[in-house]
Amino acid sequence: MVRVKSRYLLCEINVTDRTRLLLLDDRAVAAAVRAAVARMHGDYGAALCSIRFSVKYLNAHTGIVFLRFPKRCYRLLWSALPFITCIETRGQKIPCFLNCLHVGGTIRTCQKFLIRYNTQQLHRMIPKCKNEEEKQEIQKAILNCTLTRGNKVAFEDELESEKDDDDDEEEEEEEEEEEEEEGE
Amino acid sequence: MSVFMDLNLVYSPDSSRLQRLVETAAHLGYSTVAINYVYEPTAKKKQDIPAPKPIKDLIPELPIVQGRSRPIRVLNRLTVMMSDSSHFRATAAEYRGFDLLAVQPTTEKLFHAACMICDVDIICISVTEKLPFFFKRAPVNGATERGVVFEVSYAAALRDSTRRRYTIANSTALMESCRGRNVILSSAAETPLELRGPYDITNLGVLFGLSDGDSKDAVSSSCRSVVLHAETRKTASGIIYTVQHPEAPPTKTPGDTGDPPAAKRAKPGAVIDS
Numbered sequence: 001m002v003r004v005k006s007r008y009l010l011c012e013i014n015v016t017d018r019t020r021l022l023l024l025d026d027r028a029v030a031a032a033v034r035a036a037v038a039r040m041h042g043d044y045g046a047a048l049c050s051i052r053f054s055v056k057y058l059n060a061h062t063g064i065v066f067l068r069f070p071k072r073c074y075r076l077l078w079s080a081l082p083f084i085t086c087i088e089t090r091g092q093k094i095p096c097f098l099n100c101l102h103v104g105g106t107i108r109t110c111q112k113f114l115i116r117y118n119t120q121q122l123h124r125m126i127p128k129c130k131n132e133e134e135k136q137e138i139q140k141a142i143l144n145c146t147l148t149r150g151n152k153v154a155f156e157d158e159l160e161s162e163k164d165d166d167d168d169e170e171e172e173e174e175e176e177e178e179e180e181e182e183g184e
Numbered sequence: 185m186s187v188f189m190d191l192n193l194v195y196s197p198d199s200s201r202l203q204r205l206v207e208t209a210a211h212l213g214y215s216t217v218a219i220n221y222v223y224e225p226t227a228k229k230k231q232d233i234p235a236p237k238p239i240k241d242l243i244p245e246l247p248i249v250q251g252r253s254r255p256i257r258v259l260n261r262l263t264v265m266m267s268d269s270s271h272f273r274a275t276a277a278e279y280r281g282f283d284l285l286a287v288q289p290t291t292e293k294l295f296h297a298a299c300m301i302c303d304v305d306i307i308c309i310s311v312t313e314k315l316p317f318f319f320k321r322a323p324v325n326g327a328t329e330r331g332v333v334f335e336v337s338y339a340a341a342l343r344d345s346t347r348r349r350y351t352i353a354n355s356t357a358l359m360e361s362c363r364g365r366n367v368i369l370s371s372a373a374e375t376p377l378e379l380r381g382p383y384d385i386t387n388l389g390v391l392f393g394l395s396d397g398d399s400k401d402a403v404s405s406s407c408r409s410v411v412l413h414a415e416t417r418k419t420a421s422g423i424i425y426t427v428q429h430p431e432a433p434p435t436k437t438p439g440d441t442g443d444p445p446a447a448k449r450a451k452p453g454a455v456i457d458s
Binding site for chain 2: 014016039040075078079081082083085095096097098099100101103120124
């Protein structure tokens with residue numbers, strides 16, 4: 001059985017005002033990416049971008065987004081991403097930029113990376129804590145950052161990732177995110 | 185293991201903005217950034233070369249680099265817009281305050297001079313207008329041999345379509361003559377939103393006509409060699425340098441200090457042995 005190969009880009013949406021991140025939804029991000037590709041690479045790029053491109057996951061709290069591109073042309077499509085300067089959603093323009101953190105062949109490797117990355121972010125937050133309680137809460141959150149909770153086997157079966165297999169991640173991320181919000 | 189550098193953050197008198205720029209750069213994973221002061225001499229009136237502000241005054245607390253445990257390193261850089269050969273004075277004392285020295289030549293003759301003669305680290309390639317001259321092989325090769333690098337900045341390309349075309353056109357023209365070596369990619373960002381992550385820039389290099397390996401070098405090892413080149417410019421081949429002592433050191437006789445010099449101190453190990 002030959003698998004249809006894709007590349008998953010784990011990107012971080014950077015904005016100046018973090019509260020506006022909550023306005024984002026995956027359709028807006030997809031539209032922004034499509035527009036940027038069409039602007040940079042014309043009809044050819046737009047055609048490539050229409051095949052198997054999708055926004056797999058969006059975390060509006062941290063601004064993390066998973067993009068799926070066909071493996072054949074992901075570099076071309078990726079080269080258009082730096083030219084995104086704002087995302088339009090609900091009639092508002094949010095000035096932002098995408099920063100690619102990781103490129104993976106499966107969604108699972110991206111998830112692993114993301115958990116490690118978020119742990120790192122929590123570590124970076126510790127020196128900024130104002131009081132002891134916050135510090136302890138972050139330390140507790142760091143200890144909770146693990147991938148496996150008995151569903152490892154199930155995950156490996158889902159590598160094909162045609163289904164939406166992000167539910168488990170979301171739960172985990174959500175937990176971390178709550179901590180992060182408090183830390184800031 | 186290479187570290188990423190962004191050797192062009194535009195200086196602004198607004199220190200909070202500059203601070204946010206440096207913070208964003210640290211968040212993106214750049215371990216070294218340079219604050220760029222642009223000096224544009226005009227024929228009509230005499231201007232002063234801007235003096236670099238000490239980094240400590242600009243940014244009181246340096247942010248920690250993403251993925252590392254050490255704070256970001258901030259350098260000062262001067263860019264001289266050269267429209268006449270007299271604009272660049274090789275021995276000016278003002279240049280000594282800056283860590284990096286760059287020129288942006290506007291004519292072919294000046295480009296030749298900048299590549300072959302001028303004692304600089306970086307030659308900027310104009311990205312906001314159509315290139316007024318061709319890059320000839322001879323000066324480009326000369327610059328490569330001397331360790332001078334060419335800089336392409338991408339912030340202008342993010343702003344509008346025409347400048348994006350000029351950026352891509354000029355950089356591909358440059359890559360044809362220098363074959364991807366001794367090129368650095370930098371941001372020239374004025375606001376934090378104009379910065380991009382190092383991996384994005386590596387991939388962006390493909391658009392600018394660089395190969396995979398060369399574009400990675402363009403944000404990492406080439407930048408490192410520029411910084412080292414700048415250090416050798418200040419010193420005698422990077423070995424000896426002179427500094428002026430601000431004041432004469434207070435005279436002290438050896439008897440004043442409580443501790444005897446290290447050589448005369450009794451070795452603790454020797455005592456136990458005997």
